[in-house]
Amino acid sequence: MAVTTAPAAPRGRGWPLTGTPGYVVRKVSWSLGTVFFVLVFNFFLFRLLPGDPVGLYNRGRNMPAGQMAKLRAELNQPIGRQFLDYITNPFAGTINSTRFSRPVWDIIAERVWPTVLLVGTAILIASVAGVWIGVRSAWRRGGGFDRGATAATLTLYAMPEFWLGMMFLIAFPFFPSGGIATPGDGGVLDVAWHMVLPVSALALVYLAEYSTIMRASLLDELGQDYLQLARAKGLRDDLVRRRHAVPNALLPTMTLILMNLGFVIGGAITVETVFSWPGLGLLSYEALRGPDIPLLQAVFLLFSIGVVVFMLVADLLYALVDPRVSTS
Template sequence: MQRTLVTVLRRLALAVGLVLAVLAVNFTLIHAAPGDPALVIAGEMGGADEATMATIRKTYGLDRPLHEQFFTYLGKSVRGDLGTSYTYNRPVIDLILGRLGPTVLLVLTALLCAIVIGTGLGVLASRRPDSFGSGVVTVFSLVGYAMPVFWTGILLVILFGKVWPVMPIAGMRDVRAFGAGPWQAALDVAHHLVLPAATLAIVYLAQYSRLSRASMLEVLGSDYIRTARAKGLSDAVVTFKHALRNALMPIVTIAGLQFGNLISGAVLVETVFSWPGLGTLALDAILGRDYPTLLGVLTFSAILVIVANLITDLSYRWIDPRLRGR
């Protein structure tokens, strides 16, 4: 128990260091990029002479040495001040916090569906690896894996928006549902969530079903599974208690590693379905050259990925007791 606590604290400290490193890289990148912020601001003002330029530089601290600027940026970031958006003219942190919820909702829903359904299909396929059902899962997985996210999204939009219009194809809430009770609102959001989450889930679902099938096949051939059967345990107990837990390792690894991909996938899905998340915010920021917002989104995405990896690391220890001593 104490060991686990120490590990958690050590991993947390590492995670904080990693976030600082991300801030540093982001800062360096933006300064390595061509263009002078003072010129941009002067351009927005409609032009300025040398003296005004100097004032601008002084006001924004741009006349300071780079390392000093970095520490100012770092200090402000740590206090939650990520600057002001050029496009929306609002604090970046408010913009991001407003968009974080929808993105986390979308990504976690998709991830959960992909893991649960994908693993379930993989387990089913592994029980009779030569059967017709197993072949269907394999074909389905390969097709799902081969389809680009945005294309799947557009297909679903056509299917459920035009051919069979039963699902909302854009946004997160129905204007007509504003002012309704909390249950109504939650249902409304869930209804809007179906298509984007399904789009994002399909690709990953395919990967998890392939992976869990292979992993289960390996585990089902191991000696301790024979022991479990020799004990008189039922097929279900052998599969789900004895085999699945050991087959989970690679699935959890991939889930953790792919969290970053999932977020970049969310950018595409949010764009296709006009989902008001970090992805659409990032796209707007890129198109509008809104650097503070873009930096903020990058920082938050990095934090999400780091948190996901932390959770992955800790679940290893839950799954495999051999790792608990380390």
């Protein structure tokens, strides 16, 4: 009687990582490669343009003689040496801002907290309210709440944040029109009072986005067989929704929220500009007006790394919540 044996695995050839470890390695490698590409692009974007590099950076501004000499010494080095120094420590900030005559990363550090406070608060409010609206609309599809909420969220989603912010300034003149605090005050309640309009403008647009995605995801889940099985086992509708439908429908919304968290660092340029909010968004607008190239390069690098990091976190959390992702 012949015995059939399984063919031996080929020798001398490694097997690729599979499962969760392989998924993590792939995602981390992709993120590191993206960051490296951003560093290379950010370095060469302005340095390879024709003309005098010092004139390109200062744009004819009257700079102090010491800063001009430092800038010229930095930009006259061999391009390979400049790239090696930059790639080794991109946050060194050897070239000062031509607008503020200060190290660019010192300026950015002062603007991070106002942006995190503003956009982070807006996303937190919008995510909780948007998920609730999306769940209720989908579970009672076609009802009065669903029709009203869908019409309202689609209208808000179509509104630009800066336009909505300007309408708020016109409609609610008793709120502060700009800044993060009243000069000489700066207490918690004063800061919260200044946040009402800019946070509302951002939160309403984010809320519309989250509720729309959550509603669509939950409607997709409602047609799945496992929900019918759960009902057949005798589970009440509220338990079916809370334990089975909503957790699975949350996956796309969770990814969207984490993606938007990546843009917290970038801030909302238009809203911060409308409300004169001293964050990274307003700083980007000021750098673009110059243009302040050293500051623009630093801000672009920070924004890009923030988006890549939060995208990586979103991918890893997605695989943690749904293990099927890591095996695909």
